Amino acid sequence: xxxxxxxxxxxxxxxxxxxxxxxxxxxxxxxxxxxxxxxxxxxxxxxxxxxxxxxxxxxxxxxxxxxxxxxxxxxxxxxxxxxxxxxxxxxxxxxxxxxxxxxxx
Amino acid sequence: xxxxxxxxxxxxxxxxxxxxxxxxxxxxxxxxxxxxxxxxxxxxxxxxxxxxxxxxxxxxxxxxxxxxxxxxxxxxxxxxxxxxxxxxxxxxxxxxxxxxxxxxxxxxxxxxxxxxxxxxxxxxxxxxxxxxxxxxxxxxxxxxxxxxxxxxxxxxxxx
Numbered sequence: 217x218x219x220x221x222x223x224x225x226x227x228x229x230x231x232x233x234x235x236x237x238x239x240x241x242x243x244x245x246x247x248x249x250x251x252x253x254x255x256x257x258x259x260x261x262x263x264x265x266x267x268x269x270x271x272x273x274x275x276x277x278x279x280x281x282x283x284x285x286x287x288x289x290x291x292x293x294x295x296x297x298x299x300x301x302x303x304x305x306x307x308x309x310x311x312x313x314x315x316x317x318x319x320x321x
Numbered sequence: 322x323x324x325x326x327x328x329x330x331x332x333x334x335x336x337x338x339x340x341x342x343x344x345x346x347x348x349x350x351x352x353x354x355x356x357x358x359x360x361x362x363x364x365x366x367x368x369x370x371x372x373x374x375x376x377x378x379x380x381x382x383x384x385x386x387x388x389x390x391x392x393x394x395x396x397x398x399x400x401x402x403x404x405x406x407x408x409x410x411x412x413x414x415x416x417x418x419x420x421x422x423x424x425x426x427x428x429x430x431x432x433x434x435x436x437x438x439x440x441x442x443x444x445x446x447x448x449x450x451x452x453x454x455x456x457x458x459x460x461x462x463x464x465x466x467x468x469x470x471x472x473x474x475x476x477x478x479x480x
Contacts, residue, residue, distance in 0.1 A: 291434065319419065321421050
């Protein structure tokens with residue numbers, strides 16, 4: 217299994233760079249993962265999404281879908297697409313330290 | 322990760338031509354899924370597919386229980402009043418578990434995701450409809466020539 221170092225911490229990742237163990241994730245790692253995804257600066261808007269994903273996972277054991285982010289997290293879908301262009305579900309999950317989303321919606 | 326041998330799909334234009342629930346949803350799921358992958362997406366609603374964006378009808382779409390062998394309901398039972406509504410509600414419940422929204426919300430979701438929605442001019446004329454009949458997410462009424470213009474440089478998927 218490949219590994220990567222973010223914020224001085226070496227963690228296991230899959231072939232696409234998603235963290236294998238979401239418990240390895242720390243907030244300090246997020247900006248560095250984001251940079252790899254072409255997001256140079258994590259704004260409060262980004263953090264709002266990241267924190268919701270982390271919190272919702274604690275509650276449901278699953279990462280939220282785009283629909284759930286809107287309905288349960290109050291994150292408008294168009295805003296999510298602006299924050300994480302070219303793949304909002306994948307990119308936000310990756311930056312929040314989770315594996316690639318497996319659902320179709 | 323995409324296979325390096327092939328160039329990634331950058332744009333899709335999906336034609337929705339059927340007005341049953343199972344006729345409309347695959348196109349919406351594919352358009353939404355395209356946007357989730359950063360692929361440009363257009364939806365072109367034609368013939369009975371237009372029902373999906375007609376304000377008064379969009380939340381009343383039903384699963385076809387007659388002439389649909391994969392439902393495993395004999396057609397004779399499929400005609401019983403309420404059968405289609407029953408099958409629709411069962412399917413909607415299962416879809417809700419997967420976070421696939423009811424139609425109105427789904428249209429809003431694909432629109433917010435950046436999908437452009439178009440109504441087919443020939444059908445609009447045939448059914449005597451106008452822009453006022455369509456949900457607000459509808460971009461415009463276009464003819465088939467314009468559709469090809471909009472679809473240029475991408476893949477076309479007919480459903």
